[in-house]
Amino acid sequence: MVIDILRATSTIATALYNGAKAIIPVDSVEKCIQLGKKLECITAGERDGKVAEGLQYGNSSFEYPREFIEGKTLVLTTTNGTKLLHIALAKGSAEIITGSFLNLSAVSEHLISAKKNVILACAGWKDRVNMEDTLFAGALASAVKEHFQINCDSSAMASTIYEQAKGDLYGFMEANNASHYHRLTNFGLEKDIRHCLTANLANVLPYYQDERLIV
Amino acid sequence: MVIDILRATSTIATALYNGAKAIIPVDSVEKCIQLGKKLECITAGERDGKVAEGLQYGNSSFEYPREFIEGKTLVLTTTNGTKLLHIALAKGSAEIITGSFLNLSAVSEHLISAKKNVILACAGWKDRVNMEDTLFAGALASAVKEHFQINCDSSAMASTIYEQAKGDLYGFMEANNASHYHRLTNFGLEKDIRHCLTANLANVLPYYQDERLIV
Numbered sequence: 001m002v003i004d005i006l007r008a009t010s011t012i013a014t015a016l017y018n019g020a021k022a023i024i025p026v027d028s029v030e031k032c033i034q035l036g037k038k039l040e041c042i043t044a045g046e047r048d049g050k051v052a053e054g055l056q057y058g059n060s061s062f063e064y065p066r067e068f069i070e071g072k073t074l075v076l077t078t079t080n081g082t083k084l085l086h087i088a089l090a091k092g093s094a095e096i097i098t099g100s101f102l103n104l105s106a107v108s109e110h111l112i113s114a115k116k117n118v119i120l121a122c123a124g125w126k127d128r129v130n131m132e133d134t135l136f137a138g139a140l141a142s143a144v145k146e147h148f149q150i151n152c153d154s155s156a157m158a159s160t161i162y163e164q165a166k167g168d169l170y171g172f173m174e175a176n177n178a179s180h181y182h183r184l185t186n187f188g189l190e191k192d193i194r195h196c197l198t199a200n201l202a203n204v205l206p207y208y209q210d211e212r213l214i215v
Numbered sequence: 216m217v218i219d220i221l222r223a224t225s226t227i228a229t230a231l232y233n234g235a236k237a238i239i240p241v242d243s244v245e246k247c248i249q250l251g252k253k254l255e256c257i258t259a260g261e262r263d264g265k266v267a268e269g270l271q272y273g274n275s276s277f278e279y280p281r282e283f284i285e286g287k288t289l290v291l292t293t294t295n296g297t298k299l300l301h302i303a304l305a306k307g308s309a310e311i312i313t314g315s316f317l318n319l320s321a322v323s324e325h326l327i328s329a330k331k332n333v334i335l336a337c338a339g340w341k342d343r344v345n346m347e348d349t350l351f352a353g354a355l356a357s358a359v360k361e362h363f364q365i366n367c368d369s370s371a372m373a374s375t376i377y378e379q380a381k382g383d384l385y386g387f388m389e390a391n392n393a394s395h396y397h398r399l400t401n402f403g404l405e406k407d408i409r410h411c412l413t414a415n416l417a418n419v420l421p422y423y424q425d426e427r428l429i430v
Contacts, residue, residue, distance in 0.1 A: 128368070128369070129368060130368045131368040131372060134368075134372060151394065151397070152394075153344060153345045153346040153349075153393055153394050154343070156346065156391035156393070157349060157391075160376050160380075160391070161376060164379055165375075176368075176371035176372075176375070177366060177371070178368055178371065179366065179367075179368050182366070
């Protein structure tokens with residue numbers, strides 16, 4: 001499971017929930033532009049909190065309401081998320097899904113029914129662990145723990161942090177001056193952060209197949 | 216600051232507290248044997264919970280009481296700890312110290328008075344994060360936070376875990392089936408774990424200079 005809460009995997013859940021046909025994740029703006037032309041579909045992606053030059057839309061869930069995205073294919077450039085997808089492919093994962101608070105129940109239920117070994121792959125930020133991905137990993141580990149044997153210090157610690165923070169995830173990020181809270185707040189994206197920390201607003205299971213994410 | 220709670224940096228604090236002249240950390244059993252012969256000093260190190268073949272002593276604090284270690288030099292092989300020392304050297308650290316619960320106050324006070332940028336380098340286990348090193352990093356971050364500007368998600372998360380666990384660190388490790396709790400308990404080392412989770416039993420500042428750790 002690929003996790004990139006702020007904001008790739010949250011946006012993926014939202015767009016699919018709102019009826020997007022498919023989302024094609026790519027790792028560069030250049031590929032995004034090329035593929036967008038070739039397939040005649042929507043291109044999206046940000047660099048430093050702004051829509052990247054040459055692309056049409058950004059990384060906010062609010063840009064993808066049903067009336068806009070339904071039935072369409074979106075090519076999305078996400079640096080860390082795509083890197084994780086490629087690692088998962090290279091390691092021969094039996095299946096790849098993406099998770100976020102917005103589709104927490106859908107992915108938890110899938111993991112419980114699938115009965116497979118699971119790696120929670122947190123994108124983090126510039127090769128470092130970050131708070132929101134860890135909080136989500138903890139929420140997920142807590143949600144499925146009755147059904148799994150978890151022998152993993154990082155899962156146990158993520159659950160501890162989540163249990164401590166779950167009453168007010170946004171307040172926890174704020175109080176601890178989380179790096180992404182700080183960064184995105186500087187871009188005026190408080191509303192996005194609050195949205196991405198809310199459970200089950202877009203409860204679908206994004207599944208990776210033939211180089212695209214579908215429900 | 217190099218951190219390897221179970222048990223390298225705990226043993227280092229204990230041996231120095233009990234009067235060891237110096238501790239020379241090396242990364243292999245072979246180097247440990249060679250240097251032990253050359254310098255005519257004590258050799259120590261474990262592999263898989265037992266004294267490594269060719270060495271004299273193990274990694275337990277209890278093997279280094281004052282009546283044994285006072286005035287002596289110890290060559291200690293620790294895989295992860297030594298690797299971190301070498302990384303710190305390569306990165307040009309202004310100074311290198313080692314930390315453990317056993318010398319928590321001594322290292323905290325040093326950091327506060329030194330007023331330098333600090334990296335808490337947790338050894339972990341087989342390139343993964345582990346619980347006890349994270350707990351100590353959290354204890355330390357909590358202890359010095361009034362004096363530092365900390366913009367780091369992992370420090371904030373480590374502090375959260377420590378604050379949750381501090382009433383009973385051993386119980387927290389046990390309840391969460393921490394990997395090292397599990398591993399060392401299988402070797403009959405509960406007493407060692409409890410010791411290594413106790414604050415300020417060996418309150419010295421181990422300082423790395425000329426390839427050795429001294430007080």
